[in-house]
Amino acid sequence: MSDRFVIETSDLRKQYDGVEALRGLTVQVPAGSIYGFLGRNGAGKTTTIKVLLGMAHPTSGSARVFGTPADVPAASVDIRRRVGFVSDEKDLFDYMTVDEMIRFTAAFFPRWRADLEQRYRQSFELPADRKVKVLSRGTRTKLALLLALCRGAELLILDEPTSGLDPAMTEEVLQALVAHVASEEMTVFFSSHQISEVDQIADQVAIIDRGRAVVTGALDDLRESYRRIRFVFEHDAPEATFRAAGAGRVRRKGRVLTVLASHGADGIVEEAGALNPVSVEIAPVTLKEIFLETVTGED
Amino acid sequence: MLWYKSWLETRWRFAVGLAILILSATGTVLAYPRVVRLLPLVPSIDASGEVGRRILEIAALSRTYRGYVWAQWLRQNMTQMLALFAALLGTGGLLSQASGGGALFTLSLPASRDRLLGVRAATGLAELLALAFLPSLVLPLLSPAVGETFSLVDVLAYGTCAFFAAAVLFSMASLLSTVFSDVWRPALIVCALAACVGIAEPFLGDYSRYGLFGLMDGEMYFRGTGLPWLGLLASAAGSAAMLFAASRNLARQDF
Amino acid sequence: MLLRPNPSSGVPIYLQLMEQVKHSIETGALRPGEQLPGIRPLAEELVINPNTVAKAYRELEHEGVIELRHGAGAFVSANARAKKATDKLRAGQALVTASVDRLRARGVTDEEIRRLFEAALALTKTGVHGE
Numbered sequence: 051m052s053d054r055f056v057i058e059t060s061d062l063r064k065q066y067d068g069v070e071a072l073r074g075l076t077v078q079v080p081a082g083s084i085y086g087f088l089g090r091n092g093a094g095k096t097t098t099i100k101v102l103l104g105m106a107h108p109t110s111g112s113a114r115v116f117g118t119p120a121d122v123p124a125a126s127v128d129i130r131r132r133v134g135f136v137s138d139e140k141d142l143f144d145y146m147t148v149d150e151m152i153r154f155t156a157a158f159f160p161r162w163r164a165d166l167e168q169r170y171r172q173s174f175e176l177p178a179d180r181k182v183k184v185l186s187r188g189t190r191t192k193l194a195l196l197l198a199l200c201r202g203a204e205l206l207i208l209d210e211p212t213s214g215l216d217p218a219m220t221e222e223v224l225q226a227l228v229a230h231v232a233s234e235e236m237t238v239f240f241s242s243h244q245i246s247e248v249d250q251i252a253d254q255v256a257i258i259d260r261g262r263a264v265v266t267g268a269l270d271d272l273r274e275s276y277r278r279i280r281f282v283f284e285h286d287a288p289e290a291t292f293r294a295a296g297a298g299r300v301r302r303k304g305r306v307l308t309v310l311a312s313h314g315a316d317g318i319v320e321e322a323g324a325l326n327p328v329s330v331e332i333a334p335v336t337l338k339e340i341f342l343e344t345v346t347g348e349d
Numbered sequence: 350m351l352w353y354k355s356w357l358e359t360r361w362r363f364a365v366g367l368a369i370l371i372l373s374a375t376g377t378v379l380a381y382p383r384v385v386r387l388l389p390l391v392p393s394i395d396a397s398g399e400v401g402r403r404i405l406e407i408a409a410l411s412r413t414y415r416g417y418v419w420a421q422w423l424r425q426n427m428t429q430m431l432a433l434f435a436a437l438l439g440t441g442g443l444l445s446q447a448s449g450g451g452a453l454f455t456l457s458l459p460a461s462r463d464r465l466l467g468v469r470a471a472t473g474l475a476e477l478l479a480l481a482f483l484p485s486l487v488l489p490l491l492s493p494a495v496g497e498t499f500s501l502v503d504v505l506a507y508g509t510c511a512f513f514a515a516a517v518l519f520s521m522a523s524l525l526s527t528v529f530s531d532v533w534r535p536a537l538i539v540c541a542l543a544a545c546v547g548i549a550e551p552f553l554g555d556y557s558r559y560g561l562f563g564l565m566d567g568e569m570y571f572r573g574t575g576l577p578w579l580g581l582l583a584s585a586a587g588s589a590a591m592l593f594a595a596s597r598n599l600a601r602q603d604f
Numbered sequence: 605m606l607l608r609p610n611p612s613s614g615v616p617i618y619l620q621l622m623e624q625v626k627h628s629i630e631t632g633a634l635r636p637g638e639q640l641p642g643i644r645p646l647a648e649e650l651v652i653n654p655n656t657v658a659k660a661y662r663e664l665e666h667e668g669v670i671e672l673r674h675g676a677g678a679f680v681s682a683n684a685r686a687k688k689a690t691d692k693l694r695a696g697q698a699l700v701t702a703s704v705d706r707l708r709a710r711g712v713t714d715e716e717i718r719r720l721f722e723a724a725l726a727l728t729k730t731g732v733h734g735e
Binding site for chain 2: 067105106107114135143155194273
């Protein structure tokens, strides 16, 4: 029936007017996961989402959702029947009221969940007769979320769902997402530059930098294999490059050599033995540190 | 619901246009008695230049009520305003909603871009149809008040010509809306073009009936040579071609 | 009931949950045979991924600390394996104390001892699949 990957891109490239927004992005999103898509501003997160939903055409490479190609117009319409989307601008129709927006959207989805609509109308405290134009950012976000969650969709694609929200509202949104995933057969693909929320609810992660995925994998696997290794030497630390697998950037400062290892910490420690360090320390690495270390993007 | 959305987006333009046109038609009819009284004064006007020639022509036509309606309402007021509102109704598609109009939300719905454009064009054309016919209905309804009659058949004939010609301008505005990302440029460009054509056409003399405005005011029908079938066909083909080009532009567009 | 795990600590959330459950059993906050919160409600309450809760429960079951009864939920193991975990800890504590004493005797400072243990822990898998 369907692939086990709900979203799959392979060497995806997108060029806008000579600017390469995506430079060969390859990611795979397993069904049922909460997939966090981390990256700096301008790294290509929104562009990726636009390609997946048929809003932008890829220059080359492939993007598939539910196993069907995202850049074929007819297939894209079918994909969108099964997807709930929230844009990063939370842009809706200014001139419609909350009620009208809900009725408008519901008309497109035969599997609209009236029960969820009732629940979220209440818990999000959405004013039925107010025009979208006068809603606060937080309320607009919650309305956009309601419109996405009630579609009976199998996949949620959220572009920075909590941007511009205060901590209390952020928690509300995350809670609604977690509750939704817990009770429905659903995959969530969300982009963010808030590492803490990815830490909190994602089980799969990709870090995108300048149009490419520089880190992908299960978040727990990353937590268990990334290590920061610190070697202290008697005299000034030697210039060293490690050939062992998994060795990342090496920093020298005075008598200390620090290596970020994506995996295989033991191999690196072994290799360093030849340099005669006085002491070796191995510490776990937070997602934030992995992010900062692997993302070098400028502008 | 796409129909409802298109209606919400264009209803004020439509309502204003309808109101203005109906008022204008009413005014035209009710002004007739006064015009009749002023006619004897015309020969004493200095008839030099294009403007003078025009005044003399209108005066000549106004000797009959049918001629007056054609010269004053159809050729003058109605066509100018209909052209304006055709441009206003045709502008403002998906591309202009890309920042602040919910374009991404619309595009995330399970509706093809062709359908989005199609519904929008159909709504606009329906409104244009109403603008082409409804105000002219004032003529048969109100003319008895000034002691004249105006046939419904004429209304239908003129309305058809006006709609087909105005549809060309509407389609042009729609096409330009897939090129420019703001709502003003398509409308302004179409109005400017229409103005140029409108100014140039009278200089074609007898051939003015083959121009766009010649079609819109139904000159051929007025002068008794029947409906301008070739003109209607050509304008329909032109409109269709431009709308098709608009759909191809939209299909290619990256948002 | 369970404390919010710290998502940013670099320690997988499911491990933190497992630790908390074991700790609760130790201190008596959870008794043998008692029911644990369901996966869904717990995920909602802590605002974490339900898959993470499921993983923690699976691993706890693998270690024999809890039982997953199909359709009924998760229950603290009634049998001696829970007690065995406590015994394991006590034996472990004895080992650690002995090592610390010996290292101190050799003149290793407490700070250095702490770092040695951290290094040793980080190098090996943190004891997920039993001893």
